[in-house]
Amino acid sequence: MNPHDEPVLGSDFEFGLEEAARDLTLPERIRNLVQGERFAVLCTQGQRQPYGSVVAFALSRDLRAAAFATPMTTRKYRLLSECARVALVIDNRGKHPNDMMKVEAITATGRAGQLQPGPEFDHWAGLLMARHPYLKSFVRAPSTALFRIDIVRYLYVTRFQEVRQWVPESGG
């Protein structure tokens, strides 16, 4: 070590802004972000064309899976039947309209599969409706499909360009 190198200024010099998140682990940061945001952009693909749609979502406590619902008549439903590989983009830019350095965003990638009626369906429908009570009739409609995304990887972005990855499978 260089004995002449002065140290960093240390925690006594904190900026005094919203920095409560500083000591959180990456999964905790991700959890905080998704808990504060109720909508996500679902990214699908098909015929060599990416496609994006805003969806209401719910996430499991362990962050390994998410659910959303879509009418079966939609383009995204058709694309999902072609290709299960999807991404969900969730961000809090609405909270920090004037400060992009504070915006957090995640891209969760994974595979989406439609749930058929049964206990699994009920569990996820319950989670989604608990988060979005006004969507009760929509979720239960016979022409609505409920999807579960098994999340493979999270890419968490903050401070404009700092990117960290987390793969839930390999961690707690």
Add this chain to the structure above:
Amino acid sequence: MGSGIGWVIPLENGADCDERYIGGKAAKLAQLAHAGYRVPNGFCVTTLAYERFLEVGNLANTIRIELGRKPLESMRWEEIWDAALRIRLAFLAVPIPLDVSQTIEAALEKLSRVRAWAVRSSAPGEDSANRSFAGLHESRVGVVGNEAVLDAIRVVWASLWSDAALLYRRELSLDPTRSRMAVVIQEMIDEQPSGVAFGRDPRGTQRNQVIVEAVPGLCGDLVDGMVDPDRWILERSSGEILEWRAGDRPNDQTRDPILEIDDLNTLLQTLRNVETLLGWPPDVEWTGRAERFTLLQARPITTVDQESGDTRSWYLSLRPGERRLSSLAEQVAQELIPQLEGEGERFAAEALDSYDDKGLAAAIEERYTAVQKWRQIYLDEFIPFAHGVRHLGIYYNDAVRPEDPYEFVGLLKGQRMVASQRNQALVTLAHQLREDDALKDTVRQAVHIGNSDPAKGWQEVRAKIRALPRGEEFLREFEDLLRGHMDVAYGSDRLADRPESILKTVLEMAQAANRARQRPLDGVPADTDAKALEQRLFDAVGEDRREEATDALTIGRLSWRLRDDDNVLIGRLESQVLRALDLGANRLRAAGRLHAGAKVGIAAGPAVAEALKDVRGGPVILPAELETKHPSLTITAGETPRQLIGQPAAPGLATGRVRSVRSTEDLGHFHAGEVLVCDAIQPTMTHLVPLASAIVERRGGMLIHGAIIARELGIPCVNGVPNAVDLLHDGELVTVDGHLGIVTVGPPEFDLEGVT
């Protein structure tokens, strides 16, 4: 402007104005003027003007980006200085909105007989009864002409975000969304004498004492510490002079007190009245004599409070003014560096083997004391002198207004440093290897054999090289290099003790030479060589200020060169402590008093010396070596970095495999084309830089060694990456973007779902 407040307010109308609009300094001056004191004519540019400037120039985002790059508490002072420099240049690049500038110019015209202006900061909340933050923001004096006043206003506005202010951001509640700055513009008063006066002893010990300081010239000379003042201590209640001390001013022949009794009495009365008016014992700046005292400023007294562990005042001392820099330059270049060099040479020449234990103990103590002394000189003189480079940067940016705030670094190119002599010697040796295949092959085989006993192994390598036709010559030059340049400490090791490691580097350099390392500077326009930049600076300042610019250049270049040299030379001195310590430790080991594997670093000096003196002593316990503490790292299972953010320290883009250098051992393992990842590039290891495809450092700063050398060689460098050495692993592919300060981890293409 719903408040009814305009862009400017004449000082005489400011007495009832909310401090939020005119700031602390202006508010106090307005109150003083209103109460009948003489204050220089002038007006205040309100915080609303600052707000408008910020809005039109979209500068709030610039501030947020600079301050949001990484948590401020994990920044070093140099990085904070860098952020402040970028903010300052951004402020200077944006013109003041026309409606504001026209209003200011109209206010200047109203006082048309004024020849020169003082343009001072007046931040709301800067001074209150409880606290005062003198010197965190900039002020400009002797400003002539409207254009120059408008320029100075932007400089003062930018200083709301100066490195000094950022250090005290918590106390100042600095916040990009809320903080504002007003500016006081006043006529320059060139009366004499001038001084400061404290309504109470600022040391806080003697409540019934008043302190007065006076200099023959301008008050600024006193405040900047350029002129030693006469100093009086008066009894507050009676006015009796308790003490007078003449200032130490070599060119001042008269030794009579600068102030007379009348002056002192008037000052004392003024202090009492101002205290009644403002409600707290003031610290005032004044100029003139008894019958015509002018008050330049009044603020609450800052009590000297040396909080334990608060190093900020030291950081603030690292920004000496021009004159202090000049005197430091003389002292460092002509006195200290030659002394340091001489001391290292003297120690290196001493034959320690012949000393008995007591003699060796004395030699260790002498070397240890010398290193401690020079480390202190390093803090007190060398680091402040290093500010010469920063001073040049600000000077250049103010004059040229370049797009790149670090364009001035090009002016530092081509300085002949101690380290560059070493690097040249390495290049010459590499050249010999390249010219002689037999020699190269022998060296390659020899250095890779390895031996459990390094000293014995090296003797074998020597013998093999010597046996070759041009081996003798090569070996002689290599050993000259070891003695002349590699007798330096790297951590607790001496590089000279690792000849194979250095030989490996020479070999790598020989192999890499084919890849044409001296590529053109990537991202830096071709015309920005030192001469062209110099001309640019001279053109910008004009003939009148050419001498001043030459001085800034000379000091900047000298400061940069010596900043490198002093590190290498202290490394040499440390190496001499280690040499003596090694010898002492071996004797203690032989006597069974020291564990065979005990690591003996410089901190062990006193313990080893004591043990050598104490012939009958028992086992020796060594103190732990001090480690630099870095923030701890929390990584969850399954988490990996993808993009790390740091400072864009040298432009360019390169992909390569990570090689971390943490120890002397690692220096020899570094291969050409790898990405050099380390805690900090020290002058003792800059010879690796030309081999690297890119550099990533934990230590941040645009003006640190690694950054400037990388920039000179056109190698991309990102520094200030917290925990870089822990987060990046050897062999991992990374892409270093020196334009943006981003290190991308992993191959550019990857299968997002490949992990399932």
